[in-house]
Amino acid sequence: MRDIFEAELAQLGQDLVAMSGRVEQAISSAGIALLTADLQLAESVIADDLAIDALERDLDDRCVRLLAQQQPVATDLRVVVSALRMSASLERMGDLARHVAQVTRARYPVVAVPTGLEATFTQMQDAAVRVARRVTTLLGTRDMALAESIQQDDDLLDELHASTFGAMLAGPWDRSVQETVDVTLLGRYYERFGDHGVSVARRMVYLVTGDVHDALGPVPARSA
Amino acid sequence: MRDIFEAELAQLGQDLVAMSGRVEQAISSAGIALLTADLQLAESVIADDLAIDALERDLDDRCVRLLAQQQPVATDLRVVVSALRMSASLERMGDLARHVAQVTRARYPVVAVPTGLEATFTQMQDAAVRVARRVTTLLGTRDMALAESIQQDDDLLDELHASTFGAMLAGPWDRSVQETVDVTLLGRYYERFGDHGVSVARRMVYLVTGDVHDALGPVPARSA
Numbered sequence: 001m002r003d004i005f006e007a008e009l010a011q012l013g014q015d016l017v018a019m020s021g022r023v024e025q026a027i028s029s030a031g032i033a034l035l036t037a038d039l040q041l042a043e044s045v046i047a048d049d050l051a052i053d054a055l056e057r058d059l060d061d062r063c064v065r066l067l068a069q070q071q072p073v074a075t076d077l078r079v080v081v082s083a084l085r086m087s088a089s090l091e092r093m094g095d096l097a098r099h100v101a102q103v104t105r106a107r108y109p110v111v112a113v114p115t116g117l118e119a120t121f122t123q124m125q126d127a128a129v130r131v132a133r134r135v136t137t138l139l140g141t142r143d144m145a146l147a148e149s150i151q152q153d154d155d156l157l158d159e160l161h162a163s164t165f166g167a168m169l170a171g172p173w174d175r176s177v178q179e180t181v182d183v184t185l186l187g188r189y190y191e192r193f194g195d196h197g198v199s200v201a202r203r204m205v206y207l208v209t210g211d212v213h214d215a216l217g218p219v220p221a222r223s224a
Numbered sequence: 225m226r227d228i229f230e231a232e233l234a235q236l237g238q239d240l241v242a243m244s245g246r247v248e249q250a251i252s253s254a255g256i257a258l259l260t261a262d263l264q265l266a267e268s269v270i271a272d273d274l275a276i277d278a279l280e281r282d283l284d285d286r287c288v289r290l291l292a293q294q295q296p297v298a299t300d301l302r303v304v305v306s307a308l309r310m311s312a313s314l315e316r317m318g319d320l321a322r323h324v325a326q327v328t329r330a331r332y333p334v335v336a337v338p339t340g341l342e343a344t345f346t347q348m349q350d351a352a353v354r355v356a357r358r359v360t361t362l363l364g365t366r367d368m369a370l371a372e373s374i375q376q377d378d379d380l381l382d383e384l385h386a387s388t389f390g391a392m393l394a395g396p397w398d399r400s401v402q403e404t405v406d407v408t409l410l411g412r413y414y415e416r417f418g419d420h421g422v423s424v425a426r427r428m429v430y431l432v433t434g435d436v437h438d439a440l441g442p443v444p445a446r447s448a
C-alpha cells in the first residue's frame with residue numbers, strides 16, 4: 001500500500017514537471033510569435049492552452065483521489081496540497097501565454113510591440129522564459145538556489161514593466177491608442193508571469209524547508 | 225468525533241461567507257473611491273487587503289489541518305478542497321479591489337475615470353458588487369439560482385469591458401496616454417471580478433449538484 005502511494009506521489013511530481021514544461025514551451029512560443037508577428041505560432045499557443053487546462057484538471061482530480069484513498073498526513077499531505085496549488089499557478093501562466101498570443105493574432109500582420117519597445121519586450125520575454133524554465137527544473141530537482149533566481153527575474157520583470165509606463169508617459173510617445181492599449185496589457189501579462197513563478201517557487205521552498213522566509217526573504221510589498 | 229468535524233466544516237463555511245463579505249465591502253469601497261476620487265477610502269481598501277490575505281491563510285491552514293486530522297472522504301473531502309480553491313478566488317478579488325484603489329490613489333485628486341466613461345464604469349462597479357454580494361449569499365445559502373445571476377453579470381462585465389475598447393479605439397478619443405492606460409487597466413480589473421465570481425459559483429454548483437454543466441451551461445470560450 002505504501003509502495004503504491006509512494007509511486008503515485010512520484011508520478012504527481014513528474015506530472016507537475018511535465019505540465020511546467022508545457023507552460024515553458026507556451027511562453028517561449030507566445031513571445032516568439034509576438035516579436036515576429038507569427039500568426040501560425042500564435043494560433044498553436046492558443047490551441048495548446050486547452051491541453052494545459054486539461055493537464056491541470058487531471059492533476060487536480062488525481063490529488064483529490066489521493067487525498068480520499070490514501071488519507072496522507074504530515075509531509076505527504078503537504079506534497080498533495082502543494083501540487084493542487086502549484087498546478088493552479090501553472091495553469092494561469094498558460095492562460096497568460098494565450099493572452100499574449102491573442103494580442104499577436106489580433107494585430108497580425110503588424111507586430112503588436114511598437115517600434116522602440118522591442119528591446120524591452122525581448123528582455124521581458126527572456127526573463128519570463130527563464131522563470132518558467134527554472135520553475136520546471138525546481139519542480140524536478142528541488143534545487144533551492146533556483147528559487148532565488150526566479151525571484152530576481154520577477155524583480156527584473158517588475159522593473160521592465162515600470163519602464164514601459166515610463167516610455168509611454170514620460171518620453172515623447174506619438175503612438176496610436178491601440179498601441180498604448182496593447183503595451184499596457186502585454187506589460188501586465190509579462191509582469192504576472194513573474195508573480196506566478198515566484199508563487200510556485202515559494203510553495204516549493206515551503207515544501208522542502210518548511211519556511212518560506214529563509215530562502216526568499218520576507219514577502220515583498222506588492223505592486224499594482 | 226463526528227460532531228466536532230461537522231462543527232469544523234460548518235465553521236469553514238461561515239468563514240468563507242465572512243471572507244466573501246469582506247471582499248464585497250472592498251469592491252464596493254474601491255468603486256466608490258474610484259468614481260469620487262476619495263483618497264481616504266482608497267487607502268482603507270489598500271490597508272484592508274492585508275486582512276483579506278490573512279483570512280485566506282487562516283482558512284487554508286484550517287483546511288489542511290482538517291485534511292490531516294479528520295481525513296475526510298466523499299462529500300466532506302469535496303467541501304474542504306472546494307473551500308481551499310474558493311478562498312483563493314476570493315483573495316484574488318480582494319487583490320483586484322486593491323488594484324482599483326491603487327489607481328485611484330495614483331491619480332488623486334483627479335478622478336481616474338475619464339469624462340464620458342463614468343456611466344460605463346458605474347455599471348461595471350454595480351455589476352462587480354452584485355457578483356460579490358451574490359457570491360456571499362450563494363456561499364451561505366447554496367441557492368443555485370444565484371449562480372446563474374452571477375454568470376449573467378459576468379457576461380455584462382465582458383460587454384462593458386469590450387465597450388471601453390470601443391470608446392478608446394472607434395470613437396473620437398482625445399484623452400491623454402495616462403487616461404488610456406488607466407481605462408485599459410481598470411477595465412481589465414473589472415472584467416476579472418466577473419471571472420473569479422463565476423469560478424466560485426461553478427465550484428459551489430459542483431459541490432452541491434456534482435455537475436457544473438447542468439446549472440451554468442458549458443464552460444464558455446474564454447476571452448483575452
